[in-house]
Amino acid sequence: MKVHRDGLGTILVAYLGVLAICGSVIYFVDCLVIRIFAGIVGVVPVAFLPYFFRVPKRECICENGLVTSAADGKVVIIKKVYEGEHLRREAIQVSVFMDFFNVHVNFYPLSGIITYFKYHPGKYLLAFKPKASEENERTSIGMKCFNGQEILFRQIAGTFARRIVSYAEVGDEVEGATQCGLIKFGSRVDIFLPVDAEICVQLGEEVRACETVIAKLSSCPEN
Structure with missing residues (x-):
């Protein structure tokens, strides 16, 4: 191991x-x-x-337009929200909660270029609470995929997770399903997707990083 x-x-x-x-x-x-x-x-x-x-070995899904889970865990939120930090528009939020026994490593959900990165100090509310996305310690990472669409995802600390590691740097070209960082002792990852994305998971579903398709982006080029 x-x-x-x-x-x-x-x-x-x-x-x-x-x-x-x-x-x-x-x-x-x-x-x-x-x-x-x-x-x-x-x-x-x-x-x-x-x-x-x-660090798990995974059969990674890397195809144009497919957004894979950035973390192992359970889908706890699927809803339309206004993402005001970076995208500044309505988006579909999909949140995956990691418990103490899930894999703690996080992965890029798709291939593209890092367009935004910011670390936010904050509180340590229970990670599955909706307010954790805006009030807890977290990192925000914006990515533009190769067809021009942009997403944002957040690594969010929880009650026990008080150290977030992120490797993202603005301008980096990254591949989907490669390591992007670590949240020590579990927590949550939020992904903010275009409103016309086809969501491929359901509330309560158990997902695996790199292997579970979270969404399909529209207007994607043919492979």
Whole structure:
């Protein structure tokens, strides 16, 4: 299993912290039961950290006009909204919520050029709440695909996810289904699509990054 490079620092810090705490308990506490309990409480969660930062192998769908999911998780929002940060027009918002056990790596939803990037500090509301899209810590990434249409997607931190990693830089030409970053310990990804896009998922549907088609853009050139 491959571990994401941006998770290695978190894993190391967690290991050192648990080692220090367990070592202190063993050294200062004579009660065997407390020693065992401290070891279990500290070691078991940390042992799963490499799993949380795993990088999956996926059968990627990369076709003109197809927008794939940027994250693993469940579709929690599909609605028409006004996107006022970058697109400044009505759009269809599709939001995917990642729980603690989903893959944390995010992927570009289509091929194109990065036209916009901004990091927003913010709150840490529960990620599935609608207000999280505008009030939580987040990154906003605008992309123009090769037929001229533009989308925006956001990596949104949640209650426990307090570190967003993004590789996007304005002007970069990127390929769909390649890594765009990481949200540590789950959260949510919003995608804002043209209003005439054909939505291919339903509320409550479980989706997989790179493999699940979220939408088909209209007026796409033939492959």
